Amino acid sequence: MSELRFDHVSVRYGSRSTGLTAVDDVSLTIPSGSVVGLVGESGSGKSTLARAAIGLAPVTGGAITLDGVDVAKLRRRHPIQMVFQDPFSSLDPRMAIGESIAEMIPRGTFSSAAAKRAEVGRLLKLVNLDPDRAGSLPGALSGGQRQRIGLARALAARPEVIIADEITSALDVSVQGSVLNLVRNVCAELELTMLFISHNLSVVRYLSDYIAVMYLGHIVELGPVDEVLNNAKHPYTRELLASVPTRNGNLLAVDPAAPMDVEPADPHHPPSGCRFNPRCPIGPLVHPERQICVQSAPQLPTTPGHATACHFADLTRGRVPQPFEPSW
Amino acid sequence: MPTRLKWLSIVRSPVGATATVLVLIVALLAIFAPLLWGAQAEAIDTAGTQQGPSAEHLLGTDALGRDVLARVLIATQLSVALAVIAVVIGVTVGTLLGTAPSVLPRWAARLVVGIVNIAVAFPGLLLALFLAAVFGVGATGAVFAIGLAMAPSFARLTQTMSAAIAGRDFISAARAAGVSRLRVLIRHVLPNIAEPLIVNATVAAGGALLAFAGLSFLGIGVQVPAYDWGKLLSEGLNRIYINPAAAFGPAVAVVVAGLAFNLLGETAASVAGGRVATGRWTLSPLPQPATRTAPAFPNVSVGTILSIENLRVSYPTPNGLVHPVRGVSFEVREGEALGVVGESGSGKSLTALAASRLIEPPGVVDADRLEFNGIQMLTAPEKTIRGLLGTSLAMVFQDPMTSFNPTRRIGSQLAEAAQEHQGMSKKDAMKRAVKQLQAVRVPAATRRAEQYPHEFSGGMRQRAMIAMGLMNSPKLIIADEPTTALDVTVQRQVLRLLERVRTDTNAAILLISHDIAVVSQSCERVLVMYAGRVVEDLPTAELYTGARHPYTRALLEVVPDLDTDREQPLGVIPGRPPAPGEVPLGCAFAARCPLATVQCRESDPELETHRGKHRVACWNPVGGDTRVTLPELSTAAPRTEAAPVATVGGAQ
Ligand SMILES: Nc1ncnc2c1ncn2[C@@H]1O[C@H](COP(=O)(O)OP(=O)(O)OP(=O)(O)O)[C@@H](O)[C@H]1O
Ligand code: SF4
Ligand code: SF4
Ligand SMILES: [Mg+2]
Numbered sequence: 001m002s003e004l005r006f007d008h009v010s011v012r013y014g015s016r017s018t019g020l021t022a023v024d025d026v027s028l029t030i031p032s033g034s035v036v037g038l039v040g041e042s043g044s045g046k047s048t049l050a051r052a053a054i055g056l057a058p059v060t061g062g063a064i065t066l067d068g069v070d071v072a073k074l075r076r077r078h079p080i081q082m083v084f085q086d087p088f089s090s091l092d093p094r095m096a097i098g099e100s101i102a103e104m105i106p107r108g109t110f111s112s113a114a115a116k117r118a119e120v121g122r123l124l125k126l127v128n129l130d131p132d133r134a135g136s137l138p139g140a141l142s143g144g145q146r147q148r149i150g151l152a153r154a155l156a157a158r159p160e161v162i163i164a165d166e167i168t169s170a171l172d173v174s175v176q177g178s179v180l181n182l183v184r185n186v187c188a189e190l191e192l193t194m195l196f197i198s199h200n201l202s203v204v205r206y207l208s209d210y211i212a213v214m215y216l217g218h219i220v221e222l223g224p225v226d227e228v229l230n231n232a233k234h235p236y237t238r239e240l241l242a243s244v245p246t247r248n249g250n251l252l253a254v255d256p257a258a259p260m261d262v263e264p265a266d267p268h269h270p271p272s273g274c275r276f277n278p279r280c281p282i283g284p285l286v287h288p289e290r291q292i293c294v295q296s297a298p299q300l301p302t303t304p305g306h307a308t309a310c311h312f313a314d315l316t317r318g319r320v321p322q323p324f325e326p327s328w
Numbered sequence: 329m330p331t332r333l334k335w336l337s338i339v340r341s342p343v344g345a346t347a348t349v350l351v352l353i354v355a356l357l358a359i360f361a362p363l364l365w366g367a368q369a370e371a372i373d374t375a376g377t378q379q380g381p382s383a384e385h386l387l388g389t390d391a392l393g394r395d396v397l398a399r400v401l402i403a404t405q406l407s408v409a410l411a412v413i414a415v416v417i418g419v420t421v422g423t424l425l426g427t428a429p430s431v432l433p434r435w436a437a438r439l440v441v442g443i444v445n446i447a448v449a450f451p452g453l454l455l456a457l458f459l460a461a462v463f464g465v466g467a468t469g470a471v472f473a474i475g476l477a478m479a480p481s482f483a484r485l486t487q488t489m490s491a492a493i494a495g496r497d498f499i500s501a502a503r504a505a506g507v508s509r510l511r512v513l514i515r516h517v518l519p520n521i522a523e524p525l526i527v528n529a530t531v532a533a534g535g536a537l538l539a540f541a542g543l544s545f546l547g548i549g550v551q552v553p554a555y556d557w558g559k560l561l562s563e564g565l566n567r568i569y570i571n572p573a574a575a576f577g578p579a580v581a582v583v584v585a586g587l588a589f590n591l592l593g594e595t596a597a598s599v600a601g602g603r604v605a606t607g608r609w610t611l612s613p614l615p616q617p618a619t620r621t622a623p624a625f626p627n628v629s630v631g632t633i634l635s636i637e638n639l640r641v642s643y644p645t646p647n648g649l650v651h652p653v654r655g656v657s658f659e660v661r662e663g664e665a666l667g668v669v670g671e672s673g674s675g676k677s678l679t680a681l682a683a684s685r686l687i688e689p690p691g692v693v694d695a696d697r698l699e700f701n702g703i704q705m706l707t708a709p710e711k712t713i714r715g716l717l718g719t720s721l722a723m724v725f726q727d728p729m730t731s732f733n734p735t736r737r738i739g740s741q742l743a744e745a746a747q748e749h750q751g752m753s754k755k756d757a758m759k760r761a762v763k764q765l766q767a768v769r770v771p772a773a774t775r776r777a778e779q780y781p782h783e784f785s786g787g788m789r790q791r792a793m794i795a796m797g798l799m800n801s802p803k804l805i806i807a808d809e810p811t812t813a814l815d816v817t818v819q820r821q822v823l824r825l826l827e828r829v830r831t832d833t834n835a836a837i838l839l840i841s842h843d844i845a846v847v848s849q850s851c852e853r854v855l856v857m858y859a860g861r862v863v864e865d866l867p868t869a870e871l872y873t874g875a876r877h878p879y880t881r882a883l884l885e886v887v888p889d890l891d892t893d894r895e896q897p898l899g900v901i902p903g904r905p906p907a908p909g910e911v912p913l914g915c916a917f918a919a920r921c922p923l924a925t926v927q928c929r930e931s932d933p934e935l936e937t938h939r940g941k942h943r944v945a946c947w948n949p950v951g952g953d954t955r956v957t958l959p960e961l962s963t964a965a966p967r968t969e970a971a972p973v974a975t976v977g978g979a980q
Pocket of ligand 4: 165
């Protein structure tokens with residue numbers, strides 16, 4: 001069992017006057033052995049939430065627990081490991097890849113150097129790389145290979161939870177697939193719990209059991225993958241879905257109701273009430289009587305299943321509409 | 329570049345070679361001079377004291393009749409040794425101080441940083457004088473004084489460099505695994521800052537040499553009977569009117585040795601920073617396609633805005649000329665939206681840059697035809713080209729931050745474009761700038777025009793960049809990955825904006841993207857590039873159904889979509905594209921292609937018209953209705969990366 005739980009977690013950077021709350025009162029549970037995909041626009045706090053779980057961002061409120069135990073108390077065991085976005089900065093350029101992996105093996109696990117080397121070889125094989133390459137420097141590897149080393153390194157610590165932050169966004173599409181297939185197989189085989197962060201909804205859909213959508217530090221929608229994608233209720237999620245370039249979509253279509261081209265909100269001065277209200281196509285800009293959106297922040301229901309933080313979520317139904325022809 | 333090559337290249341630059349030779353001479357003298365001329369330097373000749381230069385004593389003799397030249401040569405040893413020891417002390421103490429904050433508890437770290445900050449602000453030589461007084465007069469005191477005086481600047485250097493490294497992900501990874509701070513420091517931080525530290529130490533050695541000469545000259549350095557260059561200099565200066573050569577000798581020695589260290593350090597620094605041209609290039613002739621078929625477009629037809637034929641871009645490397653773009657031909661018609669897709673390194677951006685003649689030397693561009701709006705871009709004078717850019721030809725780049733001047737307001741930067749090319753008055757130009765910002769839907773355009781680039785979000789900056797391109801009614805907008813750094817919602821807004829500009833002004837758009845779905849939704853025609861060539865050119869309407877090149881088919885298959893089958897592994901194109909220097913003889917895709925034959929490996933297929941506007945470069949194009957089926961890849965699958973696993977149904 002390894003259930004990762006974020007309980008009313010807040011992360012605040014900087015001083016009281018000039019700082020910003022990158023993650024604001026977020027509650028999220030990743031059931032043991034399942035994959036939660038976290039999507040949301042740049043700066044919405046996805047990476048911050050992930051980094052808080054491994055102690056690289058300051059948790060200023062709430063608690064993060066693994067099977068009920070505060071993760072801060074588990075740091076000795078390092079049960080949560082992360083795979084990073086940039087394959088070119090995530091490996092020490094001067095350290096042989098085998099060494100980078102060996103460094104993560106908990107101390108005292110292996111008595112002899114030979115056993116340690118064998119473990120490195122096993123890990124390399126696990127991520128479909130030739131164990132003979134343990135001596136190579138990262139410079140000699142392609143982006144996709146480096147990402148696999150990143151995974152092997154995370155696995156070396158024998159984690160229960162893997163956090164993958166945009167692990168394929170720096171890769172070419174032709175190699176992206178091999179990394180994703182590998183992550184999926186390894187996680188299934190080792191029964192790992194995973195938080196998978198990506199801005200690419202198609203990739204998230206492929207890998208995840210649940211999806212959480214973040215907007216300006218809040219989770220605005222959460223639920224099983226198909227539920228959220230086929231029956232998105234939050235207007236932001238719907239906008240996101242309509243913006244994904246797909247073979248059947250129509251990116252150039254215009255929704256005449258949407259207040260288009262609004263500047264993304266400033267995280268230092270988030271809007272009052274619902275943080276999405278200045279951009280919301282069903283909010284106060286379009287329906288002036290919906291002042292509640294400016295006055296009070298909608299809460300994410302804690303009931304299991306599909307949850308949406310929007311005062312008018314129940315008014316939106318069905319798959320994202322695409323009825324509009326390009327008007328110009 | 330491998331480290332060894334990098335360091336070798338120091339020796340190859342003229343300045344570096346000079347410095348290396350000088351340092352070698354100094355080092356040899358330091359080691360061997362006392363053995364060779366020791367006796368001569370100590371031989372007292374009471375009869376011939378204080379003589380001027382002569383054949384016997386080239387620099388004359390000193391107050392005891394000893395040969396000055398021999399003494400100058402022998403003093404090399406002590407002078408250099410003192411300088412080196414001082415640098416070692418300075419670097420060691422500096423590195424300790426500089427790295428201590430990352431392992432100490434927070435309050436102690438602050439204290440150390442504070443002390444370093446104060447010490448850095450203190451003039452080095454003053455510190456040395458003060459410390460020399462503390463340690464007492466003599467060589468030992470001087471060594472410590474100069475060494476410690478150097479420490480603060482090394483501490484600062486170490487601090488800034490380790491801070492830069494500490495932000496990298498591999499440090500985060502190590503810390504997440506519980507690797508101790510000290511271990512992180514020793515295993516990850518220090519090795520990565522060693523190179524610049526050594527470079528700086530070399531420069532510092534030159535400085536230390538001068539500082540010692542100064543201290544000894546002042547009489548608080550080396551004491552009799554020992555002597556270094558500074559000591560000799562002060563002796564020589566006492567008699568400068570009797571025998572100027574006696575002062576001149578040690579002075580030249582100090583300057584030459586100091587310069588040698590400084591030059592070596594500077595050259596090494598520029599190599600480490602990648603600023604030095606490395607190696608000589610062997611120029612090989614451009615490879616010409618074996619068979620020159622008739623040009624794809626015999627004449628530039630009416631309504632064509634950009635016409636490119638057999639475009640090549642070449643770069644010199646230490647191993648000869650490479651050709652990242654190898655014979656690209658296409659046309660863009662007025663008002664057309666043309667997309668270019670391909671993996672990173674396929675030559676998309678270089679093609680765009682070459683089309684607007686923005687390739688910087690040492691890059692070389694040549695083409696059978698490169699014609700924009702009736703102008704021959706290859707032969708047109710610089711001035712004509714500059715006039716085009718920003719008027720009829722607009723460029724939009726991935727990172728608009730680098731395309732704006734960060735110190736000037738957005739509005740006046742836009743206005744400047746119109747002032748320069750249209751001779752508009754400042755006021756009119758400003759009005760037009762605001763109008764264009766409104767046209768690209770920047771909210772509150774009047775107020776926004778007064779802001780600086782950093783006050784704009786990424787999406788807004790990209791709009792402003794497009795607005796800048798629109799200031800002078802362009803005929804062609806080249807947009808290189810204009811939405812890659814943006815969120816999908818913002819990406820959609822920018823794509824819509826480009827589309828609206830196109831319909832409103834009939835400007836053609838050349839949209840470069842690595843995302844085939846983006847191109848398929850925003851362009852009428854798509855060029856697929858691979859390893860520096862166009863391998864397929866077809867209308868986007870036919871992309872998903874009629875693509876015939878195996879690479880295009882594979883690309884379409886491997887991109888996951890919102891309806892990809894989750895029960896199946898994702899498709900993969902095995903292997904990777906050849907590097908520009910390693911393009912094979914035949915089809916560049918052959919090593920990854922499931923349909924490759926002997927013919928494919930031996931000769932490169934030409935881009936040939938198949939039907940209507942559809943062009944394909946392939947010996948075995950996939951039939952119009954077959955689909956590439958993709959590899960079943962699992963962890964149990966063979967690990968060989970290059971083996972083609974994809975198969976194409978129906979075509980076999
Ligand atoms: N160390 C830091 N100090 C101050 N602010 C920070 C720091 N790290 C992140 N932020 C801010 O916190 C907010 C959330 O950032 P975060 O990196 O978590 O976003 P993200 O959703 O991962 O975005 P992306 O998709 O671009 O990776 C942003 O406004 C960011 O500028
Ligand atoms: S709460 Fe109001 S503003 Fe927020 S998303 Fe829902 S409708 Fe829009
Ligand atoms: S020419 Fe041959 S190797 Fe190249 S893509 Fe066509 S079939 Fe494949
Ligand atoms: Mg992030």
